[in-house]
Amino acid sequence: MSSADHAPFSRRLFIRQGLTLASLAATVPQFIQDSALGMMLPLDALTSSRPGVPEDRVLVIVQLAGGNDGLNTVVPYGDRNYYNYRPAIGIGEPGRNGQAALELDQGQGIGLHPSMASFKSLVDEGVAAVVQGVGYPNPNRSHFASTDIWETARLDGKGTGWVGRYFDCTCNGTPVPEGAVAIGRNAPLALQGEIQKPVSFESADLFRWLGKDMHPALEQPYASATRAGVLPEVDEHSQAAFLMRTALDAQVSSDRIRAAVAKAPLVQYPQGNLSRQLRTVGAMIRDGMPTRVYYVSLGGFDTHAGQAGTHANLLRQLADGLGAFHRDLKAQGNSGRVLTMVFSEFGRRVRQNASQGTDHGTAAPMFLVGDMVKPGVLGTHPSLTDLDGGDLKFTVDFRSVYAGVLDDWMGADAAKVLGKGVKKAVVVRS
């Protein structure tokens, strides 16, 4: 089966059309029953996108945890101040020997960290963008607090996650199973809505019951207890019935995700944790999962000391991972319906510290990848002379990037998710 006729949209249709047959059976997973309720609604009530925006678009969020040093990622080599602030750890201008930046925008004097050649190729192909100087007012330098701000898209960092709210706003009171999937131990706040809850797993192999490993013969009693759906004589409104429905959902998700991930990818992915996660996401997209938002993360960016080697290694993982992921999607024929967005909770201070590292700072670049991305270097680099207590002043509010993604990519009403008054940044090709 080709990927085109296995798209989530057709699965949705299948679920709708198959309802009358399926909805009364005790073994119907909850999401099919929920869709059965959806049948009573006007046909477009379940769709989450504005008319004209395809229903099968996917957003992949990559979190760089710890605070990525933006100035050594997107390097303002054209500004001498950069080298004054960073005599020991600064990245040299393009063409120099040793650690030399990769030319990104000669006019602006902007380059990329030398480890990011794979990402540079994506920019050259016209499928990737750098958004410069992204931050928010009154920056918070606590990892916890700033991550919460980015994930809730609220300056007080309180409440539900912005992606969770996106689903809450569009799903008519019923969570979308597998709507949002996080690869990782903990589901991030970004994906938590009032109603919408993410699926999360560290690796697909762990998204299952491990008791079977104790004794293979347990498979049968386990399956009969968890795959039966709501048993007869159980009050369908009871907690027991709710648990039985969810247990069946979990089994169906588990089967499906593990089957998807078991297939070898179409391209080779590099080693490393981020690549492993992106490979899993690629497999799920290829399999036509109905998931609209995926979340992966790479940690270790809190480079207070001796950062050069660590940072180079992390950026290589990021760039090579994004490169392989894009090639995979392209080979699948899916690169036009997937947008990948990279963020970190803050950048780092302009001046290097005494330990050849950098301390918590403010604005930093974001990255976007996908056929539909408005490519190139977007926004202006923050000034190195007009600082705020030694920190960069942001030039783009991260919420405006979210607004651009929600509005132009997901076809959602950004104001409903982010509140009114957020100006949209255009990051998607029109």
Add this chain to the structure above:
Amino acid sequence: MAVNSLRPLKPRDFDYWKAHHLLNRAGFGGTPDQVQALASMGLDDAVDYIVEYESIGDDAMPTDRWSADIMRPPTAEEQETARTARRNSDEATLERLQRERNQRQAADRKQMADIQKWWIRRMIETGRPLEEKMTLFWHGHFATSYRTIEDSWHMVLQNQFLRANATGSFAKLCFGIIRDPAMLEYLDNDQNRRRSPNENLARELMELFILGEGHDYTEQDIKEGARALTGYTFRDDAFVFNRREHDDGQKRILGKTGSFDGEDFVRLVLARPVASEFIAWKLYRFFVNDLPGTPDKDTQGFIVKLAKEMRDRDYQLKPVLRALFRSEHFYDPDNTAALIKSPVQLVVQAIRSMRTPARDLSALAAASDLMGQNLFFPPNVKGWDGGRAWINTSTLFVRQNIIVYLLTGKRPNTYAWQEDDAVYDPTHLLAHLPSLDGGPPPVRDATTYLLRFMLGSDPRPERVDGLVAFVERNGGRIDTNVATALVAVIAAFTEYQLC
């Protein structure tokens, strides 16, 4: 339909399975021996034993081994150093101070993780389960998160305060919480000043702590309540009433006028009849039934009577809990094996009732977090929603797998859980079952008992048949291996999520 009065259960109806229910709900379950001991006390004595726990020695771990000073405020001297460095743009000093701050924060997070483990251990080991259970209830009710306040000692102080008053008086808890440093910081009351009032604490006192959202108060009451609470702040680890920041003007709150302060405000709010109904409803959801939606008529009737009991007793909690645990309503089949276990309940009850090794406490804390309940880090001031919010396709697998870990000590490679080779033998759970000839009890009896013991309800026949068939196919007797496998698979049944 469960009766809608506080009518007690008939004493002769209090049997082994009723005692089992009581111990699960009022505590974290117990072994067959403990259940039997409780059952043989009879209803009244059993409930007293649970509720009047002060007579039971508190031999759990001490609380004084935490450092109070990791996040202490800077001394005058340190402040001066920082000021000077800022004035002179002395980057080297500023950087050193920043680094020291980072180190203190890291040390404090470490201490917070230790405190988390300590509380879980306490729940596992305590002889006063209701004390810990109610402390957990209040932690969810007066929810305060370390994530915001980043001071582990303040979290300890709050935890001790909640424990000391766990079954005392709800009024006393409310008066105490407006003087609790962690809460004052969490809800920004340290920013609540005469000239720039901050409504956060006043709002939550009405909306979440005492009356319930939209119940019997107005936005104006919140504004005036915030004025009453101005100047309620803390310095280092102690409450401070800052007279200069307190607005001592006339306020009009809930129809009364006066120059009210914070205590007056709490008193006025507690005087509303809906206050006792709100807290009775929350206790009901925690101890009796957590079905979503509006309670049915009988349930509502029961809650109203519980609330009246609370008002009649000036918000004393013990008489209310005693009435609850003695009531026929509490033991009704509709309310048995009907409550979705919280993650902490799931883990602690498994360990206490089946006597599994506790394994690695940080693994238990991490798993509890994965299941949605990170102790000392409630998601927001509403606390944990509980009930169905605990359950989704991801948490269900973690719930099943944490029991596998408790039983086997083996963890999947990518979880940072410690491998533990303590061998667990669950056959002791079956030791008291009668046998015909001095040998092991018949397989069907043993399987039926194990199911009922673990699930808290009469097992469905198809469940019994499936497990008996498993035993027959695997040697026909319930030895350690087979028993462990049975326990693992029963714990993965959907009904095991209920208690």
